[in-house]
Amino acid sequence: MKKSHPIRRVVLASAATVSGIVLLLSLKPSSGPAGAVADGAAPPATAAAQESPQGGTGQKAGATTVTGDATQTQYGTVQVRLTLAGGKITKAEAVRAPSGGHSTEVTDDAVPKLNQEAVSAQSADIDAVSGATYTSGGYLKSLQSAIDKAGG
Amino acid sequence: MSTIAGGRAARRQTMRRIRPRRSPAVPLLIAVWAGAAGVLWLWWMNTPSLADNNAKILNAGRITGLLAGYLMALVVLQMARVPALERRVGSDRVARWHAMSGRYTISLVVAHVVLTMYGYALQAGKGFGDIVGQTVDSVGQLPDLGKAAIGTGLLVLIALLSMGPVRRRIPYDAWYHVHLLTYAVVFLTFWHQLSTGNDFVVEPTAKTFWYALYGSVTALVLWYRVLTPLRLNLRHRMRVEAVIEETPGVVSVLITGRRLHRIGAEPGQFFRWRFLAPGMRFSSHPYSLSAAPRPNMLRITVKAIGDHSSALRGLRPGTRVWAEGPYGALTAQRRSRGKVLLVAGGVGITPMRALFETLPGAAGDLTLLYRANTTQDLALWDELAQIAQERGARLMYAVNSPEGERPDISADTLRRKLPDIDRHDVFMCGPPGFAQQVYEALRGAGVPARRIHHESFEM
Numbered sequence: 173m174k175k176s177h178p179i180r181r182v183v184l185a186s187a188a189t190v191s192g193i194v195l196l197l198s199l200k201p202s203s204g205p206a207g208a209v210a211d212g213a214a215p216p217a218t219a220a221a222q223e224s225p226q227g228g229t230g231q232k233a234g235a236t237t238v239t240g241d242a243t244q245t246q247y248g249t250v251q252v253r254l255t256l257a258g259g260k261i262t263k264a265e266a267v268r269a270p271s272g273g274h275s276t277e278v279t280d281d282a283v284p285k286l287n288q289e290a291v292s293a294q295s296a297d298i299d300a301v302s303g304a305t306y307t308s309g310g311y312l313k314s315l316q317s318a319i320d321k322a323g324g
Numbered sequence: 325m326s327t328i329a330g331g332r333a334a335r336r337q338t339m340r341r342i343r344p345r346r347s348p349a350v351p352l353l354i355a356v357w358a359g360a361a362g363v364l365w366l367w368w369m370n371t372p373s374l375a376d377n378n379a380k381i382l383n384a385g386r387i388t389g390l391l392a393g394y395l396m397a398l399v400v401l402q403m404a405r406v407p408a409l410e411r412r413v414g415s416d417r418v419a420r421w422h423a424m425s426g427r428y429t430i431s432l433v434v435a436h437v438v439l440t441m442y443g444y445a446l447q448a449g450k451g452f453g454d455i456v457g458q459t460v461d462s463v464g465q466l467p468d469l470g471k472a473a474i475g476t477g478l479l480v481l482i483a484l485l486s487m488g489p490v491r492r493r494i495p496y497d498a499w500y501h502v503h504l505l506t507y508a509v510v511f512l513t514f515w516h517q518l519s520t521g522n523d524f525v526v527e528p529t530a531k532t533f534w535y536a537l538y539g540s541v542t543a544l545v546l547w548y549r550v551l552t553p554l555r556l557n558l559r560h561r562m563r564v565e566a567v568i569e570e571t572p573g574v575v576s577v578l579i580t581g582r583r584l585h586r587i588g589a590e591p592g593q594f595f596r597w598r599f600l601a602p603g604m605r606f607s608s609h610p611y612s613l614s615a616a617p618r619p620n621m622l623r624i625t626v627k628a629i630g631d632h633s634s635a636l637r638g639l640r641p642g643t644r645v646w647a648e649g650p651y652g653a654l655t656a657q658r659r660s661r662g663k664v665l666l667v668a669g670g671v672g673i674t675p676m677r678a679l680f681e682t683l684p685g686a687a688g689d690l691t692l693l694y695r696a697n698t699t700q701d702l703a704l705w706d707e708l709a710q711i712a713q714e715r716g717a718r719l720m721y722a723v724n725s726p727e728g729e730r731p732d733i734s735a736d737t738l739r740r741k742l743p744d745i746d747r748h749d750v751f752m753c754g755p756p757g758f759a760q761q762v763y764e765a766l767r768g769a770g771v772p773a774r775r776i777h778h779e780s781f782e783m
Binding site: 181185186189193196197200201202244245247248249271272274275276277303305306 | 364367368370371372373374375376379380383384387388424428431432444447448449465466520522523525526
């Protein structure tokens, strides 16, 4: 029948929990190496690809694809793949995008819009989708790198 | 003199080789910690990197949420009346675990909500002040979050009602029935864990494990809190036989039923009793058996301290009784030595009386020390004296002096009365202050802590 010390117990439990969580968070790298598998065991989230406004289904003869750099955002990796035909972007898709919980919702909402914008702007000069600031930022970076690769 | 004397048959039942059973508390606690480590590992494996403070806040929210979800299942499990917990770890200890882990879980839930909503607010370019607005937005946008919000509101209400000063001001029954809402909380908050929790969305194995955890807890609750009592009461069909006044303010209730020796109760254990009489139907209270179970008779002895215990005096013979149990770990199984000292404070005599009658032992092995305010308060004294005489056991009492001075129970007096006290197992039952005092005296007299067996329902 040990004496109980309720206050001491509360202080100890809080201190142990807070320092445990802070320790776990600080052990995580602040950003992973580019191209690292970011989503753990999650399958890469492929957002619905957009058809080019010029029509045409699937890849035309002579079409090439170019994949941009994988970009880390705090919710996961974004990587854009472009399909080009005759120097024009006919299709943009995200081969990787943040998924899981809230992120899936944001991705499902934002990525199709970004794809559409990329095809119509034919450049990386597109607007971020509101409510998906981080995902949009990652998308823009990856899109720019894909355009650079295609141009270079 | 009550009708329930002589316990040779019961004593023969418990006459077996002394082999103390260890409480499974340590392996259980190891399993609980291992589970918590597994939950943290799940987070670790599914989290690649944390870009900035916003990510850190959201992930702190995830960790607290995962731990809260895990603990919520265990908090319910602790109250599922699983025999391994109730009879081997001890109902009192499990109840303390429940209270402690319940408070901790609620703190984690609150931290989880605040951190997650703050994280989402930052993500949307808002500040800490917009948490409430962000919560409303998120409830509208995310699946199952509405249910979770209702559940969390209920949980906070339950927590407020369980806090010391409030708890003391509301009747036990009201508090208990509000507490049952926790089951609704668990149900309401379960679904958002799976549908919005990152780790469960991306990791099907984790989802399966979570279903298994909550599924088995639900099964145990249904089995041990619903089906087991139902079967017990249909089988034994108990009724009040008589109510006997033992001393002023202390009554014994004799309960008849079918094949009560098959009810599985050991001396030292208790049942939760519900008397189906007007005004008593909706509350159930734990009272120890004050005699070993007989084939057709159980007995409890109760001191009138609360509404319920006072109302017992007015019970009519024939009143139907609903019992759940047996519970409690203060039984002969705890014993490790040949010699036993039983210490009772006031109405704490009830389980000690049952043990005094039935603990196996030769003449001179058993001693009972009975503390009360006055000699008039020594309930059941006549039958204790008879048992002592039959078994060659020692019976001592300690009462206040006529001036109201408390008797001296110290290491020295205990050693003087029982020179070989350090070779005894001690079973103890009484009010918390008394138990603490005796515990310290016993330790001072050289009794190892592992041989002092007591039950205390103080939180």
